[in-house]
Amino acid sequence: MLVADERAKAEAMLKKIQSGEKLESKEEITNEYREHLLTLMIAQADSELAGAYGYIPWIEGAPTVAEKLAMANIVKDECRHAKAMYDLLERLDIDTDKLIYEDKMKHRMKVFYEPIKTWPDLVMFNFLMDRAAGHQLRDAxxxxxxxxxxxxxxxxxxxxxxxxxxxxxxxxxxQESGEKPAVQKALDFWFPKVNKVFGKSGTDTNKVYQKFKLKQRDNHDVRLAWYNEMKPLLESYGLTVPGIDVVE
Ligand SMILES: [Fe+2]
Ligand SMILES: [Fe+2]
Incomplete structure (x- = not known):
């Protein structure tokens, strides 16, 4: 494509984005937009899958049959989320088998390598990490x-x-006697790890994401929304919430 055509395409694309219209076809997006879109969608796809894998042992580890079913349902949801994301990636001509089986180490967030050792650990991970995903998905x-x-x-x-x-x-x-110290310990363990999943604040890449409306807010604003929502909740249960860090 000629340079002038590329420029016209980029301008038309940006105009559409700024007017709040959605982009729908591969033909109307620039390579730069596509690369940024892929980075974010691949990160989400892998997190959905890694999330499912982390919860699988807790079908067996859950304390009651009703809870085993609840965990199995969460695993099913996460697998479905992963499938939906990989389907979207295939429509952008991505070899998703390669992503899943060869490249996973490149994309997996560190938090998914941490072992979930106990039921209080599991429920705190569930509390913090699914909430982080919920806030991030608002932008998506x-x-x-x-x-x-x-x-x-x-x-x-x-x-x-x-x-x-x-x-x-x-x-x-x-609120159950005896369990609070284990819940506090789980909070102290997971909090700094989940705090990092929002990524660095104020980076140039983040500004490009916002220009393309692939993200609506800076990473730290999403982190703050997450923190301000969960802090009063955890404090109302009598837990001590660590201070929030800006990740730079
Ligand atoms: Fe999910
Ligand atoms: Fe989830």
């Missing part, structure tokens, strides 16, 4: 790439159901 649901934005609407609803599950259990365990 409003993004300029139409297919991703529409897919996020249902996924986001399910993430908030997962959050409620974590919340119910963290409250229950905090």
């Amino acid at each position: 649901a409003e993004c300029s790439w139409g297919p991703w934005s529409r897919t996020m609407v249902q996924i986001e609803k399910e993430e908030w159901m997962h959050v409620k599950h974590g919340e119910t259990w963290v409250r229950k365990l905090s």
Whole structure:
């Protein structure tokens, strides 16, 4: 394509983004937009899958049969979220088998390598991490790439159901005698790790994401929304919440 054509395409694309219209076809996006879109969608796809893998042992580890079913349902939701994300990536001509089986080490967030050792650990991870995903998906649901934005609407609803599950259990365990120290220990363990999943604040890449409306806010603003929501909740259960860090 001629340079002038490329420039005209980029201008038309930006105009559409700025007017709030969704982009729908591969033909109307620039290579730069595509690369940024892929980075974000691959990160989400892998996190959905890694999330499912982390929860699988807790079908067996859950304390009651009703809880085994609840965990199995969360695993099913996360697998469905992963499938929806990999389908979107295939429509952008990505070899998703390669992503899943060869490149996973490149994309997996560190938090998914941490072992979930106990039930209080599991419910705190569920409380913090699904809530982090819920806040991040809010931005994706409003993004300029139409297919991703529409897919996020249902996924986001399910993430908030997962959050409620974590919340119910963290409250229950905090208020049961003897379990509160284990819940506090789990909070102290997971908090700094989940705080990092929002990424660095104020970077140039983040500004490009916002210019393309692939993200609507700076990473730190999303982190703050997450923190300001969960802090009063955890404190109402009698837990001590660590201070928030800006990740630079
Ligand atoms: Fe999910
Ligand atoms: Fe989830």
